[in-house]
Amino acid sequence: MKKMNYPSRLLKIESGQQFSSDQVSLFESDTNYKKTLAEKVDKAITQIIDLNENSDGMTYSIELPKGISHNIGDEIKSKVVKELTAYEVRIFTSIVALAQLAKARSELFYLEKINRAYFEVTLTQIFKLMGIAAGRGKKDGDLVKKSLLSLQSKKFIYHEDEQFIVSPLVQIHGYGTEKNIWDTSLKITVDSCFFDFAKSKKHTYFLLPFDINKRLREVNKGRPNVSVELLVKYLYQSKHCSNVSTVEYSHSRLVDIMNLSRYIKNKNYPRIKAAIKKGFETAKAIDLIEKVEESKNMFDELKYVIHFK
DNA sequence: GCCTTCGGCAAGTATTCGGA
């Protein structure tokens, strides 16, 4: 198996794009809808603050999707909102791959009542999919463990049928305390958005190479950039879902999907272009795209025409 | 003169390297 089926829905949640503009306008116009969401979010925030105040060294947090305006003060936000790191994005990729491998071995179990899937993994398996060579030191193990823990203490907001869900996407149940951290089996449950591929809907997933994290590590040294990792996934999605060899992204769309508003917030505008450039350079380096041309769309806005390999 | 933007700095984070 060379490629995994990556659920499009998960990618949307990762990049804060889980609500369409139609849904966003519904939140703004439909008071009932808005109230339901606000109540859920408020409840989650209270819970997070509570947990953080009485915590065991863990930091709990929430991801707020784009377009959903909610009255949360900056002071509260700084306490509860923590953006996804590139490492966490890579963990998502690894977990999707492992869930799929478990499914192929009939070792993935769907728990209907909580709409989650259960399976078991080892740190060695996660390591391999993170692209880190086996037999590395304790420090690397701690790093992966830390990201896993950070992911499970992070709540995401999304939609399941007519229901709002505010919940972690990945949860680890029963961490092994054995000395051999590498081959201890970790009991994991993931939300249903991890296994959308099980349904027969067309284009609810796209193909992503199993060794994508390894390739990304090879071409980019040092601390990884979350925007670059997200763009690469979106480009794989575009390639999978399109019959033509080129695809166009407007500048503002890239700012959205790459979550570049963090630079706008700090007025670091040059970093936006730099991040986009680095994203394309990375995609070229992993042989995903051939070249990118800059052009203008019908609204005279900057757009990028991407030629796939 | 005020506001926006830039660029540099320090702190934080991930990775590699090399000595014990």
Added chain:
DNA sequence: TCCGAATACTTGCCGAAGGC
């Protein structure tokens, strides 16, 4: 194999520069 140091890169912040 482990651990700290060095390296590479990101991020947040703040003051200086520039435009209106």
